Amino acid sequence: MSKNLTKRSEDYSKWYNELVVKADLAENSGVRGCMVIKPYGYAIWEKMQAELDKKFKETGHENAYFPLFIPKSYFSKEASHVDGFAKECAVVTHYRLRTAEDGSIEVDPDAKLEEELIVRPTSETIIWDTYRKWIQSYRDLPLLINQWANVVRWEMRTRLFLRTAEFLWQEGHTAHATQKEAIAEAEQMMNVYADFAQNFMAIPVVKGVKTANERFAGALETYCIEALMQDGKALQAGTSHFLGQNFAKAFDVKFANQEGKQEYVWATSWGVSTRLMGALVMTHSDDNGLVLPPNLAPIQVVIVPIYKTDEQFDAISETAKQLMADLRKLNITVKYDNRETHKPGWKFNEYELKGVPLRVAIGPNDLANGTFEVARRDTLTKEIVTNTDIVQYLQGKLEQIQSDMYNKALDYRDSHITEVNTFEEFKEVLDTKAGFVSAHWDGTPETEEKIKELTKATIRCIALDRVEEAGTCVFTGNQSVGRVLFARAY
Amino acid sequence: MSKNLTKRSEDYSKWYNELVVKADLAENSGVRGCMVIKPYGYAIWEKMQAELDKKFKETGHENAYFPLFIPKSYFSKEASHVDGFAKECAVVTHYRLRTAEDGSIEVDPDAKLEEELIVRPTSETIIWDTYRKWIQSYRDLPLLINQWANVVRWEMRTRLFLRTAEFLWQEGHTAHATQKEAIAEAEQMMNVYADFAQNFMAIPVVKGVKTANERFAGALETYCIEALMQDGKALQAGTSHFLGQNFAKAFDVKFANQEGKQEYVWATSWGVSTRLMGALVMTHSDDNGLVLPPNLAPIQVVIVPIYKTDEQFDAISETAKQLMADLRKLNITVKYDNRETHKPGWKFNEYELKGVPLRVAIGPNDLANGTFEVARRDTLTKEIVTNTDIVQYLQGKLEQIQSDMYNKALDYRDSHITEVNTFEEFKEVLDTKAGFVSAHWDGTPETEEKIKELTKATIRCIALDRVEEAGTCVFTGNQSVGRVLFARAY
Incomplete structure (x- = not known):
């Protein structure tokens, strides 16, 4: 077969789109923004699922399944969550079609739902509404549950795997008796994701936390793993959220502690999605096509x-x-x-x-x-x-390829973390070499927002292993306690 | 723990509903007709999935994933299919919510979809719309694909696992060059299901074909496996459909045969769902709770x-x-x-x-x-x-329990197939002993419909192994070529 694949150096974005389709990973469907995951692509996703599922079970989690639909009113219960998730979404308003006089099919106006249903963009609200019934006592905790599911977010500009209206993912939702335990869980799952990305997908990642601007809607802390693609753009490969007691309070989930006193439960949620397929393609593949690490190759x-x-x-x-x-x-x-x-x-x-x-x-x-x-x-x-x-x-x-691919990607990533000390340097690195730009930042959302407006770069994370060092913000000159990683991102 | 379970002899239906909840299999959610599958129930479903998935792959099938949403117009393309499936369903009409002046969340009237989307009740239409792009030549056939997915049918009266608005299932969709091959595929998958039900779930089943009345909307032949519950009601545990060229014609899916001539493709589809969980409970369990065959027990x-x-x-x-x-x-x-x-x-x-x-x-x-x-x-x-x-x-x-449970269910089933020769007997058996009633039928939909009206019994199937024998219809006295199995059913 002739590949006729655009070269990465010519048009990276076009190369990606062509490769996903030509390598039989996925294609666009007749439904706006929804993709078809083809058998070869799905076989890779199944390998990811199997390995992740094993890791979740090894860390004590069980799978369950919650409804696809969420009543509209549920979203109003957690104030910050609603702004993040109840905006661009698929809304079910009717439950019946009928045949019109001209023989075509039309919505039956008499079959209007009393309350509209939202196709889940994420399941915190429906799950915490359920947890209220499941949790009474400290003996019911921790509750460690994962769900494999499809979710829908009405994205305007979509790209196969990277941003689609419907995508597949897993979402873990755990409930704990103490803040400390919940934070440990959120950190543990970030580490599970990092281990999976590095050892299974051969994708090096930076572990860190998000700034307030970039946090999950409803989270007190968002842990993340950030990967770097071959065009120097970052890709968030997985997130794990410490949700505090926000959802417990919104859905009135309390437990009797060992002293019999009622307390609100502490929560986490964490997820990775078919977006990982995009990360896989863009980390390793070349102008001849896909390059798959042996662990994920349907045919080795x-x-x-x-x-x-x-x-x-x-x-x-x-x-x-x-x-x-x-x-x-x-x-x-x-x-x-x-x-x-x-x-x-x-x-x-x-x-x-x-x-x-x-x-x-x-x-x-x-x-x-x-x-x-x-x-x-x-x-x-x-x-x-x-x-x-x-x-x-x-x-x-096969073993050698797995580790060589990781090391190659690691070399690329490590050579694309550039420390800068002035905003001129900052912009120059972004526009020439790209990758992560390591810079001092004054810690304010305003500065972060301003830099984003000017450069399209966001703070990808505050790396967990960053060195605490006094410095001055690359943009305002104000005080900083350490460098953060900026990048343009998918 | 105290079980407080209603006895089967007192109220079989209540016993079932209580057991499903008390044994932590599933429960109703805050969303009408949608269930939450709890971790213990989901663990059983995962075992079913793993075994079925293995069998599908051993018979040459690959998994893929198709969109959740189907444009309304797709349903109009196959005339008989639309009547069966595009009626009671969830319709997405809008893609955005907004915050109202009083702070509540409301549907944004400006975000109305040009064409409404139906949440898939089954995926023939969206899949055959895709197959048109995948199939050009006989070399692309057979196309043997399965999907694990959630589907939605807007049921008015729902019962956990047996009939829910949303349920989980797998749906196989295959495309073939010849009628003969497609029929062989449909029969093969019925046999895969029967083998799974009997050897893995310890549930004996009758293999047969549906009458025209009971066929899948759009099928030329529906193969099925029928099980018998402990209250004498039948339960359809799986179906496999020979779809002829109906969908290929509706979605214009043609292939060039070995002589280079264009022909329409032949199709099958086949599925089992979380309904099997209901069959599992109602076949084996007793007044003390669940009885699980070792193959499906999360804890053996x-x-x-x-x-x-x-x-x-x-x-x-x-x-x-x-x-x-x-x-x-x-x-x-x-x-x-x-x-x-x-x-x-x-x-x-x-x-x-x-x-x-x-x-x-x-x-x-x-x-x-x-x-x-x-x-x-x-x-x-x-x-x-x-x-x-x-x-x-x-x-x-463990091995012995697995086979003893099957044999016990088989004895029950076999002792609940009753041959009758008059309509009086027919009704008496249904009202006393229940189970399958084996009776001659004149082969007309009208007689079948009339019997259903009078007795609520339907023809569960024409068993594949039935003896061809001349007889007279139990209702009309007209000629019959063999007995069929009637029952009241879930």
């Missing part, structure tokens, strides 16, 4: 036969099948592409586009010599490997 | 310590932990309930209510004698087992 090794005669094909197939059997014993996902309808060159292109980490080609010469030609997707390099070494070689290579 | 073995002193507790805990470790090696899910806040009797009641298949009690005498007291949930019987045999005993018992 593809075997392509190269032959002219039926006899050659049969002999190669025998070798290929033995290799497949050996690899499967090691839980390596392998595909033998024996389609006669496509030439090897076409197949090579296809698996490059799809980011299959290792490609094994077997031709008549290989059979004669007892060798395989192995190509690495991430480096586009080839090696000849002998029959006796092949299985161990492939297994080792 | 629970260990309860019985002690008076701390020394006893420590010694029992040591034995319990060894047993847990041994069982986990065999992939048996085990919980040690060492809570000091609850008495053993309370715990016994709780695990009975929750349907844990095996309960192991360990007291000081057991420690002294090297024994365990093992109680079976399904039979409520107890045995004393020695230390040396316990692991193998428990493993074997």
Whole structure:
């Protein structure tokens, strides 16, 4: 197949949009802003889900499911939340259609709901309305629940995976007896996300907290993991919120403590979404197509036969099948592409586009010599490997690719954190090198807002590991207690 | 804990509703007709999902995800489908809320959608609108796709799991080059469902086809599996539809065959839902609570310590932990309930209510004698087992419970299929013994409709293994070519 992919250096945004569609990850649907996640893309999402779900369960969480619809009045109960979430959303007003006189389908005006229902943009309100019934005593705490669900936010400008009206995600919602325990939970889940991003997706992240401006609507603290894409723009890859007692108070969720006294419950919520698919593509992929870390690749090794005669094909197939059997014993996902309808060159292109980490080609010469030609997707390099070494070689290579991809992304990220001390430098770095700009800030929302207006850069986070150091704000010259990370972001 | 469960013989319906809530499977939410699936219920659903998903993948299907919303006009494209599905449904008409002058939240009248969106009641239309883009040639076929999703049907009378406005399900949607292949697929998936119901859920089912009256809106043939609940009412547990070329024609999905000629594609769709949770409860459970087949039990073995002193507790805990470790090696899910806040009797009641298949009690005498007291949930019987045999005993018992539960349900089902030859008998059986009534029927929708009006019984299916025999219709006396199964149904 011919890839005809725009180069990143020509138009990064176009490259991304084309790649997502051409690599069969997702496409736009007939419904404004809603995407179709195609089988190949969904298979990657399933691998993310499985690993995250395992980590959630290992940390004591259980899954449950709450309604898709939220009565409009629920949003009014938590004042800051409503401003953030009850604005651009899908509103269900009727519950019946009817056939019009001209045979078309129309909304039945007699079937109007008494109270409009909002398609959940996030589930804090419906879940805390439920928790009121579930929590009476300290014995019911902590309540550690996660939900895998679809949510809808009526975005005007959408991009596949990065910003869609409907997206898939998980949302954890926990309830605790003490502030300390809730904060520990929020921090724990940020660490779970960071571990997942780095060790599973091979995406280095900065762990930090959001400034007041960038916090989740209703949160007292928002922990986040921030990744850096290859165009130097940041991407928020996951957030974990300490919600204080805001939702408990809004929904009257109290518990009897050990002394029998009624107290409001402490809350967290945390989530990652199909946006991670966008982060995956933009961190690793290149002008030839996807580059997938072996942990997330639906196919880890593809075997392509190269032959002219039926006899050659049969002999190669025998070798290929033995290799497949050996690899499967090691839980390596392998595909033998024996389609006669496509030439090897076409197949090579296809698996490059799809980011299959290792490609094994077997031709008549290989059979004669007892060798395989192995190509690495991430480096586009080839090696000849002998029959006796092949299985161990492939297994080792998959591990190496996983860590090489992480290190490559880490090198890029680390070389794109630039300390600046003047606003001129700040703007220059943003416009040339991009990446994270590490600068002193006076701590006020006003300054943050002003910088955003002037440069489109926001404070991505106050890194948890930042050094406390006295300095002067890059914009106002006022006092600062340490640097924060600015960037333009997705 | 005290169970206070209504007895099945007193009020079967009340028993069901109470049990679903008390056993922590699900509860009603603040949103009309929408349920909350609680963690214990969801854990059972996850086990169903995992097994079904494995079976779908083994039969060559891939998962994907399609939009939640369907433009209203899509439903008009397939005439019979619209009557079945585009009536009672949730309609999104607006995309924004605003704060009113009095501070309340109201729908923004300026944010009206040009075309209303329907929250999917099933996804044939949106999926076939997508398939038009995916299918060009016979090489693109078969297309074998499944989706795990939530759907919404605006039911007026709802019951937890059995009939809810929103429910969770999977829907398979496949496209084929030939009629024969599509029919084979629809039959295969019915067999997958039957195998799952029988071997995994321990629920015997009758495989059959629906009459024209009961077919899916838009299908040429609906295959189904029908189960029988303990109150003698039938429950449709899964359906698989041969859709002919109806959707391909409605959405213009053609392919170039091997000769290069354009043909319409052949379709199937098939689904099971959280309704299966209702079937599970009503097939096996008793007046003491849930009875779960080991394959679906979130906890397969629970260990309860019985002690008076701390020394006893420590010694029992040591034995319990060894047993847990041994069982986990065999992939048996085990919980040690060492809570000091609850008495053993309370715990016994709780695990009975929750349907844990095996309960192991360990007291000081057991420690002294090297024994365990093992109680079976399904039979409520107890045995004393020695230390040396316990692991193998428990493993074997789980297998036995799984097959005993199936056989018990099978005996009940088989003894509740009654052949009748007159309409008097027909009505008497329905009103006394209930179950399936096997009767000759003249094959007309009119007779079927009339019988339904008079008795509330519908034709559940024409069993695939029915004997072809000449007879006379139990209602009209007209000719019949074989018996069909009638029942009142959920």
